[in-house]
Amino acid sequence: MPGNLIKLRFRLNEVETTLQCPPGTRLIDILRGHFGLEGAKEGCGVGECGSCLVLKDGQAVNACLIPAFTVADAEIVTVEGIRSLRSFAELRKGLPEEVFGGCGFCASGFLVALAGLFVGNPEAGEPEIREALSGVLCGCGNYPRVVDKALRRLSRRRKYGRKRD
Amino acid sequence: MAANETRVFRPKSLGGLLRLYARNPDAMLYAGGTEIIPHHQRGSGRHLALPEKVIYLGAVPDLARISRSQRFLDIGACLSVSRILSMGRNVLPPVLFASLSGIGTPSIRNLVTLGGNLCASQSRGDIRSALSVIDAQIELRSAAGTRWVGVAQLAPGVEGVDLSPGEVLTRVRVPLEEWDVHHFRKVPLEGLGSHGSLCFAAVAHFPKGALDALRLCFSAPSLPLFRSRTLESRLKSARLPIPAKQAEALVAELRVSLGPGREADRQSGYVRATAVRLARAFLAELNARSLEIR
Numbered sequence: 402m403p404g405n406l407i408k409l410r411f412r413l414n415e416v417e418t419t420l421q422c423p424p425g426t427r428l429i430d431i432l433r434g435h436f437g438l439e440g441a442k443e444g445c446g447v448g449e450c451g452s453c454l455v456l457k458d459g460q461a462v463n464a465c466l467i468p469a470f471t472v473a474d475a476e477i478v479t480v481e482g483i484r485s486l487r488s489f490a491e492l493r494k495g496l497p498e499e500v501f502g503g504c505g506f507c508a509s510g511f512l513v514a515l516a517g518l519f520v521g522n523p524e525a526g527e528p529e530i531r532e533a534l535s536g537v538l539c540g541c542g543n544y545p546r547v548v549d550k551a552l553r554r555l556s557r558r559r560k561y562g563r564k565r566d
Numbered sequence: 567m568a569a570n571e572t573r574v575f576r577p578k579s580l581g582g583l584l585r586l587y588a589r590n591p592d593a594m595l596y597a598g599g600t601e602i603i604p605h606h607q608r609g610s611g612r613h614l615a616l617p618e619k620v621i622y623l624g625a626v627p628d629l630a631r632i633s634r635s636q637r638f639l640d641i642g643a644c645l646s647v648s649r650i651l652s653m654g655r656n657v658l659p660p661v662l663f664a665s666l667s668g669i670g671t672p673s674i675r676n677l678v679t680l681g682g683n684l685c686a687s688q689s690r691g692d693i694r695s696a697l698s699v700i701d702a703q704i705e706l707r708s709a710a711g712t713r714w715v716g717v718a719q720l721a722p723g724v725e726g727v728d729l730s731p732g733e734v735l736t737r738v739r740v741p742l743e744e745w746d747v748h749h750f751r752k753v754p755l756e757g758l759g760s761h762g763s764l765c766f767a768a769v770a771h772f773p774k775g776a777l778d779a780l781r782l783c784f785s786a787p788s789l790p791l792f793r794s795r796t797l798e799s800r801l802k803s804a805r806l807p808i809p810a811k812q813a814e815a816l817v818a819e820l821r822v823s824l825g826p827g828r829e830a831d832r833q834s835g836y837v838r839a840t841a842v843r844l845a846r847a848f849l850a851e852l853n854a855r856s857l858e859i860r
Contacts, residue, residue, distance in 0.1 A: 407574060424574045425606075425614035447604040448674055460648070460676040466603045467677075468614055470574040470622055471596075514673065536671025 411475050414438075414482030420469075428467035429453045432479060440480035440509040444538070451537035452506060454513035455479050461517030461533075480509035483516045503541025510537035511547050527552055572616040580628040580707070583734065586621060588709035591731035593619035597644050597679040600670070601686035629681070629736060639740040643681025648672065650680060659740065660748035661767050665696035668752045681735045684720060691785025694720070695767040696750055698793060699781040702740045708733040718791055745769040747855050749848050753840055755786065755833065762787040764837050766844040770852055772859075777804045782848070784824070784841050788834045792841075794823050806856035813849045820845050 406421045413436065420435060432438040432455070441464050444450035448463040455464045456478040483489050511534060518525050518533035525533070530551050534544060575593070577583040587593065594617045596602065606614045623629055629644035632653070639657070641650060647666050655663050669675055669683070669692055683693050684704065697717040704720060706713050709732060717738070729735070749768040764786040771779045780801045784792040797820055801808075808816075824838045 405571065405573060423613050424572050424620070425616045427614060448600060448670075448677075451671065451673060454673055457676075461673045462676050463673050466599055468596075468599065468603065468616070470576070470620070471599070471624055473576070517673070517676075533672050536673045 407470055407473075409469060409473050411472050411477060413477050414479060415486050422469050424468060424470040426469040427465055428455065428457075428469065428472055428477070429464035431469060431472070432464060432477075438479045438481055441513075442506060442509065444506070449538070450507075451510040451514065454510045454517075454537070456483070456513060456517055456520070459517070459520045461514050461536075478516075480512050483512060489516070502546060503539065503543050507537050507539040507541075507543070511539075511543075515551055525555075571618060573619050575619070575621045576625045577621065577623075578625050580626055580736065583621065583623070583626050583629075584707060584709045584732070587734060588732040590619050590621070593617075593621045595623055595685075595734065596620050597623045597682040598646065598677040599682075600674055600678050601682060623681075623734075631737075634742075637742060639742055641680055641738045641740060643684075643735045643737055644679050647675040647678045647680065647683070651675070659696075659700050659742070659745070659769075661699060661745075661750050661769055662693070662696045662740065664748070664750035665692045665752075665765065665767065668692055668750070680738055684717070684738070685729070685735055691765045691791060692752060692763070694718075694791060695765045695783040695785040697738065697740070698783045698785075698791060699767045699769050700741055700743065700745075701781075702738055704735055705737045705739065706730075706733050707736045714739070718793065743771075745771050746859065747772075747852055749851060751844050751847075753844075755837070764789075764840055764844075766841065766848070768845075768848050772806050772852075772856055775806050775856060777801055777806060780852075782845065784844075786837045786841075788837050789824070789841070792824065794820060796823065807853035808849060813846070813853075816849070817842055817846050 407424045409420045409422065411418055420431065422431065422435070429441055429443050432441055441455050442452045443465055444452035446465045448466045451463065453464040454461045457467065458476050478486070478489070514533045514537050515530070518529060522529060527548065530548055534547060575586055577586050587595070594602070603614060606616055623644050626644065629642045631642045632645065633640045634657070647669050650658070651663065651666050669678055680693065694717055702717045703714045704717055706715065706729060708730060747768070747770040751766045753764040755762055755764060764784065766784050768780070768782045770777060780798050782794060782798065797816060801816065821838065821842045824841055
């Protein structure tokens with residue numbers, strides 16, 4: 402490839418990763434194109450729909466707004482990581498189990514938004530959940546169902562404690 | 567400029583950043599990128615069309631520090647809005663907390679930085695209006711030295727202070743004064759063909775039922791940063807509650823001083839009418855609050 406490339410080293414779903422790419426490559430394209438992680442989807446491409454959310458250093462961010470050069474030394478977790486990694490086992494217990502109804506396009510955005518919330522605030526309640534989900538657009542109108550499932554999961558966890566999880 | 571010709575610098579210290587920027591004053595400073603990236607998307611391609619030189623500020627620890635004394639809160643310019651909000655309502659002045667909470671979605675607030683919001687766009691006045699009413703100062707540093715200016719002076723088209731070549735906004739100093747009323751409202755203007763909002767920030771202090779200090783600030787694309795010092799001084803020492811007749815006279819005066827606006831008539835007319843309504847609502851809230859306290 403002509404021109405300058407940058408060499409990136411970062412953690413992707415708990416795996417040390419290196420990659421060479423042009424500095425202006427977007428994170429969403431790195432994930433989908435280089436690593437085949439297609440859970441994060443490109444919707445609007447300008448950070449408004451939330452379907453490309455990933456965790457960067459524990460915070461939910463829009464992968465369509467992240468150029469490659471800002472990823473160096475960062476810890477990236479995609480929706481695939483949230484579903485399968487051991488370090489997220491505890492967190493996963495607060496997330497709804499099945500994919501939400503409707504077309505499913507926004508499901509990964511919802512899951513990552515909730516994961517980002519629970520990483521920073523494990524005791525989050527309904528207002529915080531609603532606020533966290535406000536950045537994910539769902540054309541099928543699944544918001545009440547997602548909030549309800551997240552709350553039910555959380556309340557069950559709080560009621561029975563960790564053993565029953 | 568093609569994306570693959572971009573050179574990215576990642577300074578690790580403030581001194582390194584200032585020296586680097588002095589040598590490359592044409593470089594683009596990159597913090598959160600939420601203003602920059604949407605404007606550099608190249609069609610449906612997979613690379614951003616970035617300029618030839620980019621300086622990434624995210625690796626400079628000095629730009630991401632918060633310190634607090636009895637009188638001030640110093641906030642690093644590269645701190646994200648969500649990180650600043652995490653300090654909580656009890657630490658941040660409520661008018662600033664409200665303005666920060668109204669920015670974007672939670673994931674966008676994880677990216678937007680304080681300095682980026684103040685520098686990057688002329689159309690977003692959320693933080694600027696809130697910082698202006700509490701008389702916040704910004705620190706501008708370059709290899710040649712340091713200077714402090716008021717937030718209002720950064721606003722384009724007002725008393726405009728442009729950043730000198732090689733100068734970087736490094737931190738914002740927020741005074742921690744006691745105010746009896748904090749007020750912030752944001753009205754989107756998207757329906758009027760504008761990518762921005764009308765923001766209104768106000769604070770007031772009224773010991774013993776008389777206004778000791780009142781500050782009002784509006785910000786919109788057609789009204790970069792408007793603070794009516796005349797109105798503020800007119801209301802100083804006024805007894806509360808302000809009689810309805812006097813309040814209407816003040817609002818009428820504000821309507822005149824807001825002027826016809828600089829953009830298309832439809833938008834500037836709407837902005838002016840809405841600004842007047844917001845000011846009227848604030849005066850009503852001020853009266854109600856003063857009665858509550860009494």
